[in-house]
Amino acid sequence: MKRFVCLLLLFSLCVSAQDDTQTNDNPDAKMLRSIYDLSLTEGQCYENLNDLCCNIGGRLSGSKEAEMAVEWAKKKLEGFADTVFLQPVMVPHWVRGEAEEAEILFSDGSVVETHICALGFSIATPAEGLTAEVVEVFSLEEVAQLKPEEVEGKIVLFNRPMDPKHIDTFHAYSGCVDQRSSGASEAAPHGAAAVLVRSMNLRQDDLPHTGVQRYKDGVKKIPSAAISTNGASFLSEALKIDPKLKVRIKMNCQNFPDVLSYNVIADIKGSKYPDELLMVSGHLDSWDTGEGAHDDGAGTVHAMEVLRMMKVMKYEPEHTIRCVLYMNEENGPNGAIEYAKVTKELGWNHRMALESDRGGFSPRGFTFDGMDDVPDKMLATVSQWKGLFEPFHIHIFDKGFGGVDIGLMRDQGVPLIGFLPDPQRYFDYHHAPNDNMDAVNERELELGAAAIMSLVYLLDQHLEEEGR
Amino acid sequence: MKRFVCLLLLFSLCVSAQDDTQTNDNPDAKMLRSIYDLSLTEGQCYENLNDLCCNIGGRLSGSKEAEMAVEWAKKKLEGFADTVFLQPVMVPHWVRGEAEEAEILFSDGSVVETHICALGFSIATPAEGLTAEVVEVFSLEEVAQLKPEEVEGKIVLFNRPMDPKHIDTFHAYSGCVDQRSSGASEAAPHGAAAVLVRSMNLRQDDLPHTGVQRYKDGVKKIPSAAISTNGASFLSEALKIDPKLKVRIKMNCQNFPDVLSYNVIADIKGSKYPDELLMVSGHLDSWDTGEGAHDDGAGTVHAMEVLRMMKVMKYEPEHTIRCVLYMNEENGPNGAIEYAKVTKELGWNHRMALESDRGGFSPRGFTFDGMDDVPDKMLATVSQWKGLFEPFHIHIFDKGFGGVDIGLMRDQGVPLIGFLPDPQRYFDYHHAPNDNMDAVNERELELGAAAIMSLVYLLDQHLEEEGR
Numbered sequence: 001m002k003r004f005v006c007l008l009l010l011f012s013l014c015v016s017a018q019d020d021t022q023t024n025d026n027p028d029a030k031m032l033r034s035i036y037d038l039s040l041t042e043g044q045c046y047e048n049l050n051d052l053c054c055n056i057g058g059r060l061s062g063s064k065e066a067e068m069a070v071e072w073a074k075k076k077l078e079g080f081a082d083t084v085f086l087q088p089v090m091v092p093h094w095v096r097g098e099a100e101e102a103e104i105l106f107s108d109g110s111v112v113e114t115h116i117c118a119l120g121f122s123i124a125t126p127a128e129g130l131t132a133e134v135v136e137v138f139s140l141e142e143v144a145q146l147k148p149e150e151v152e153g154k155i156v157l158f159n160r161p162m163d164p165k166h167i168d169t170f171h172a173y174s175g176c177v178d179q180r181s182s183g184a185s186e187a188a189p190h191g192a193a194a195v196l197v198r199s200m201n202l203r204q205d206d207l208p209h210t211g212v213q214r215y216k217d218g219v220k221k222i223p224s225a226a227i228s229t230n231g232a233s234f235l236s237e238a239l240k241i242d243p244k245l246k247v248r249i250k251m252n253c254q255n256f257p258d259v260l261s262y263n264v265i266a267d268i269k270g271s272k273y274p275d276e277l278l279m280v281s282g283h284l285d286s287w288d289t290g291e292g293a294h295d296d297g298a299g300t301v302h303a304m305e306v307l308r309m310m311k312v313m314k315y316e317p318e319h320t321i322r323c324v325l326y327m328n329e330e331n332g333p334n335g336a337i338e339y340a341k342v343t344k345e346l347g348w349n350h351r352m353a354l355e356s357d358r359g360g361f362s363p364r365g366f367t368f369d370g371m372d373d374v375p376d377k378m379l380a381t382v383s384q385w386k387g388l389f390e391p392f393h394i395h396i397f398d399k400g401f402g403g404v405d406i407g408l409m410r411d412q413g414v415p416l417i418g419f420l421p422d423p424q425r426y427f428d429y430h431h432a433p434n435d436n437m438d439a440v441n442e443r444e445l446e447l448g449a450a451a452i453m454s455l456v457y458l459l460d461q462h463l464e465e466e467g468r
Numbered sequence: 469m470k471r472f473v474c475l476l477l478l479f480s481l482c483v484s485a486q487d488d489t490q491t492n493d494n495p496d497a498k499m500l501r502s503i504y505d506l507s508l509t510e511g512q513c514y515e516n517l518n519d520l521c522c523n524i525g526g527r528l529s530g531s532k533e534a535e536m537a538v539e540w541a542k543k544k545l546e547g548f549a550d551t552v553f554l555q556p557v558m559v560p561h562w563v564r565g566e567a568e569e570a571e572i573l574f575s576d577g578s579v580v581e582t583h584i585c586a587l588g589f590s591i592a593t594p595a596e597g598l599t600a601e602v603v604e605v606f607s608l609e610e611v612a613q614l615k616p617e618e619v620e621g622k623i624v625l626f627n628r629p630m631d632p633k634h635i636d637t638f639h640a641y642s643g644c645v646d647q648r649s650s651g652a653s654e655a656a657p658h659g660a661a662a663v664l665v666r667s668m669n670l671r672q673d674d675l676p677h678t679g680v681q682r683y684k685d686g687v688k689k690i691p692s693a694a695i696s697t698n699g700a701s702f703l704s705e706a707l708k709i710d711p712k713l714k715v716r717i718k719m720n721c722q723n724f725p726d727v728l729s730y731n732v733i734a735d736i737k738g739s740k741y742p743d744e745l746l747m748v749s750g751h752l753d754s755w756d757t758g759e760g761a762h763d764d765g766a767g768t769v770h771a772m773e774v775l776r777m778m779k780v781m782k783y784e785p786e787h788t789i790r791c792v793l794y795m796n797e798e799n800g801p802n803g804a805i806e807y808a809k810v811t812k813e814l815g816w817n818h819r820m821a822l823e824s825d826r827g828g829f830s831p832r833g834f835t836f837d838g839m840d841d842v843p844d845k846m847l848a849t850v851s852q853w854k855g856l857f858e859p860f861h862i863h864i865f866d867k868g869f870g871g872v873d874i875g876l877m878r879d880q881g882v883p884l885i886g887f888l889p890d891p892q893r894y895f896d897y898h899h900a901p902n903d904n905m906d907a908v909n910e911r912e913l914e915l916g917a918a919a920i921m922s923l924v925y926l927l928d929q930h931l932e933e934e935g936r
Contacts, residue, residue, distance in 0.1 A: 020635055021634055021639075165489045166488050167859065362890045447635075
């Protein structure tokens with residue numbers, strides 16, 4: 001009986017909790033509630049992402065899959081946008097190839113396989129592979145400080161890990177990614193034969209994380225690959241015991257001439273300010289080793305969903321709402337360069353450009369970026385609406401990075417907004433073979449679309465009150 | 469060249485972002501930063517959870533695994549607490565058994581298997597199984613409104629889904645769980661042969677989610693099982709086409725006499741107020757179909773980690789810091805009843821009791837609970853520290869549920885605090901076979917331990933300033 005009373009007590013506690021699906025009579029609060037209700041009950045972003053990931057998959061610029069994704073997005077957007085058009089852009093065409101192998105060859109003859117993948121734009125190794133001793137460093141600067149005999153003919157292992165102390169994991173990424181983007185070009189002038197770069201991953205696992213690297217003009221091109229965090233840690237330990245060990249790597253990636261591709265652009269025309277754009281965006285291309293679910297399938301379907309929800313809700317925006325799905329963010333950003341160029345030429349007036357490119361995780365807020373005092377002004381406007389976002393667990397409104405693609409419009413004075421989901425898990429999947437549909441939670445993705453749509457709605461309704 | 473300039477620009481943007489591992493000179497801000505640094509670099513909660521989940525596994529009250537967990541926790545806590553003791557408590561001993569089967573038998577002779585699992589305390593079906601027609605309802609009330617011939621001898625399917633519109637998924641759970649806890653006892657008086665309850669899961673999948681159900685005194689006991697969300701939806705559709713279909717279920721669960729078990733209690737003695745307790749807790753028992761990773765392995769290792777980090781940091785608390793690992797939350801809560809009873813008898817003075825029992829996800833905040841104006845007072849105190857938590861992305865400080873176990877001390881006027889991680893994914897795993905170690909992200913778990921430790925530290929330092 002005592003047990004039964006306790007149980008009743010516990011249930012009454014649960015039931016007495018406020019019903020968080022209710023709202024007050026403020027018209028904006030009601031509209032946000034309607035947006036969230038729609039997204040959580042009849043949202044299509046998860047279904048769309050599943051379609052993109054499972055029926056097309058990874059879609060690196062220049063690939064057949066990237067072209068399929070362009071057609072797919074155009075067709076989907078035609079279902080609910082007023083106008084859809086393709087913006088031509090030339091994009092690189094780099095192909096990973098089949099063979100990606102690496103072995104650690106110990107002095108005693110024993111051999112341990114390890115997991116690598118070529119970095120974007122890397123050249124191939126010789127067909128039989130490349131075998132060399134390894135020198136471990138933790139920064140670009142350290143390579144320059146090595147004696148010639150310490151680096152000549154060797155594979156340089158860049159092994160500086162991401163710093164787990166950052167709460168915002170993107171800061172940890174920024175603190176390491178120079179090794180990946182510039183490692184080969186910094187090591188080559190010192191005679192390195194190739195580079196291995198510790199994957200940009202906060203976890204210890206066996207997945208190599210690819211990403212772009214660039215050869216500097218005039219510097220010898222050497223093969224450049226990512227090694228998994230487990231592989232990098234193992235190799236580091238192995239070198240302490242057996243400094244003369246060798247590593248054999250084999251990759252047959254190829255660079256081809258640039259090919260024609262497209263940004264996909266869709267508008268819902270504004271009733272009052274048709275020439276003024278509120279823009280939502282993501283990038284349609286992805287790396288090729290996974291399905292590009294979080295990077296940036298999530299941003300792609302977020303941006304599409306904003307337009308779709310407007311149509312479903314019969315919401316007639318005052319400003320033109322534009323969805324841009326950029327091509328070639330990953331090893332470009334040629335799509336973004338082209339879009340910014342055309343924007344300038346045609347005088348497209350962006351009152352705001354938002355990008356979703358931090359994954360499909362539970363939304364936390366938005367970061368505001370741009371030239372001079374542009375982000376401060378936008379932040380001041382948006383901060384008035386903090387209270388409207390609180391019931392939806394959206395709390396972060398700060399200055400910060402907007403997005404790689406929209407960043408190209410910074411010098412045109414466009415207010416840039418980055419959508420900020422919870423950043424803890426992003427680098428578990430970023431550019432890795434596990435960035436797949438099964439890593440995406442439907443509710444988290446839908447809440448993201450609702451958060452973005454809510455902000456676009458508030459800007460559409462109230463931006464003009466702030467003065468033109 | 470254009471491309472290279474862009475790249476430089478993008479990197480400078482990333483790098484210019486503020487270093488979020490730095491802090492100001494405020495001693496509390498510095499301490500919180502130290503706590504987070506420790507947890508994110510040398511935390512042991514993830515390793516401990518891995519040990520508990522993978523070497524012991526699911527640990528339902530009365531099981532061998534539950535007893536192993538008691539020994540495991542005691543031994544671990546002895547490594548860093550001043551005193552550790554076991555508090556005896558009698559707990560139920562219900563065993564699921566081996567056979568859990570269900571088939572949908574269509575009128576045309578075709579058969580479809582579906583996924584069920586027995587609910588806690590359920591009786592078995594006859595050894596050969598139980599076969600009956602099915603009537604679908606969406607609430608307890610609806611059963612009472614059925615005509616006798618509509619329910620007599622049938623299996624009642626309680627099929628009200630969780631409402632996805634709730635941002636806090638626990639509200640969606642509260643709105644449905646009466647079907648699971650009371651379905652059998654509501655249906656039995658109307659002649660039902662058994663009940664199937666739609667799993668408390670916001671996803672559509674094939675996993676049945678178990679949980680406790682209670683037989684009311686004097687009411688006939690009938691078998692009671694959870695059916696997966698996919699199974700429930702399929703069965704519902706099937707009934708529209710073939711209302712005379714039957715379902716066969718087979719379960720051989722058994723209720724045994726209560727057995728002796730223990731709450732595990734560990735203290736670090738306060739230097740200034742040794743008789744005043746700041747308590748952190750989780751529950752050590754779990755359901756048996758998974759490893760109990762999020763529910764409540766996470767809370768268990770959170771609470772343990774607070775004491776461990778204090779020792780590592782050589783922090784000498786002013787109040788006694790107590791870790792309570794409750795036994796038998798899931799089908800009890802006998803451990804909580806016993807702890808509250810002894811608290812009253814011995815006059816243990818809890819200045820605060822905190823429970824972590826909402827999983828190991830990215831922390832969002834804390835909810836404050838208790839008798840009369842107790843939560844308001846505690847909330848007012850803690851709200852002063854909101855700014856200290858902001859760098860760690862902790863924003864929610866609201867009145868709300870504290871926890872099932874600590875809730876038993878409500879009538880003694882204890883301020884109750886519930887740790888609140890992001891709630892979106894919790895019910896994907898809750899009481900299900902996938903509540904396993906691989907569903908836990910190390911950083912998310914560690915951030916939770918740091919958030920809880922930070923709040924305990926601030927209370928320890930400043931509670932007395934608020935007046936005694």
